[in-house]
Amino acid sequence: MVEEKEIIEKLLNGELKIRQIDDLVGDTEKSVDIRRKFIENVSNTKLEHLSNYSLSMEEAIKRNIENPIGTIQIPLGIAGPLEVHGEYADGDYYVPLATTEGALVASINRGFSVIKAAGGTSARIIEDKMTRAPVIKTESVSEAIKIKEWIKLHFNDLKEAAESTTRHGKLIKIDPIIIVGKYVYPRFVYTTGDSMGMNMVTIATDTALKILVEKTSAHVIALSGNVCVDKKAAAINLIEGRGKSIVAEISIPREIVEKKLKTTPEAIVEVNVSKNFIGSAIAGSMSFNAQYANMIGAIFLATGQDEAHIVEGSLGITFAEVVNGDLYFAVTLPDVPLATFGGGTKIETARECLEIMGVYGAGKVGKFAEIVAGTVLAGELSLIGALAAGHLARAHKDLGRG
Structure with a gap:
């Protein structure tokens, strides 16, 4: 058996490549340790926190990662309950959100509270497809x-x-x-x-x-000519859809808007038109929304989705209007690639986050998609409400998010 010190010396002088360590050592965890110590040496950095993890690197290296040296950690918050009434999801759900953006989980949770007070959001999958061009x-x-x-x-x-x-x-x-x-x-x-x-x-x-x-x-x-369009923002995906195309909608009585969002339905509609429609149009944006990427990103990182698809998942249109004095509010996400088994969902932490929502494994992706749509609606509603009420800067300041 080649000694650890000898392997690191060979790595340092170029006699050995880091990808060759696994075959030389024959033990995944030891290979990870050696590779990390080599990086500590060449970077003169102590990688104390990267070395602490509980997931199985032996399983991860089979399909999810090459040349591993450890794991990163992202704070994981929980928001809920989210009340969803969909074809697959029907009830209250707690949603795990991985993020380092202060105030995001609090904002989404506020949106959940509004949704709950209004009797829940209706969510549906309107298209389901994956493409290769x-x-x-x-x-x-x-x-x-x-x-x-x-x-x-x-x-x-x-x-x-x-x-x-x-x-x-x-x-x-x-x-x-x-x-x-x-x-x-x-x-x-x-x-x-x-x-x-x-x-x-x-x-x-x-x-x-x-x-x-x-x-x-x-x-x-x-094999890919970029008309798919995979992991890039594109008008064809906005129009044709890709992954799960999902919609969530809700009607919120005026008194709930005024009490919980501290604004009016009319003010929310004006912010949506002037910001999400006119502002996005003048900027040449393909996304007519305020912050879909925040919710999509936090859920994707928590549940082992392909994080590059956050680019696609941020596409979409937010719609708001006043109906009989109340607020109708809807989010349409035409391109959200999702999975409930395989790929990164097999990583232990991702599996646990999916299990929190009851969506891990076969037969659960429809339920997951509707929960995602409801979460996006909550975050979007909360942010636009804060903008309409003039509370956005105050919320970040109060939560120490300068």
């Missing part, structure tokens, strides 16, 4: 048109090939099929069950493309 090169625009027509005519063949790779994924359409010069961008659209499904649809699309290449003159330049 390769870029294909042809010899000419005429050939590109032929490829497009071939894809349309042979959809069932492509569907059969794609679905041969998965028990859960279903190819529901290939649309749009965009031509730019001699390039073709077909957007493969799937349902993926309780899995977020990005790996699933990647493998499925790759298999389907083998038939396309075999039967036509198509040349696949890249």
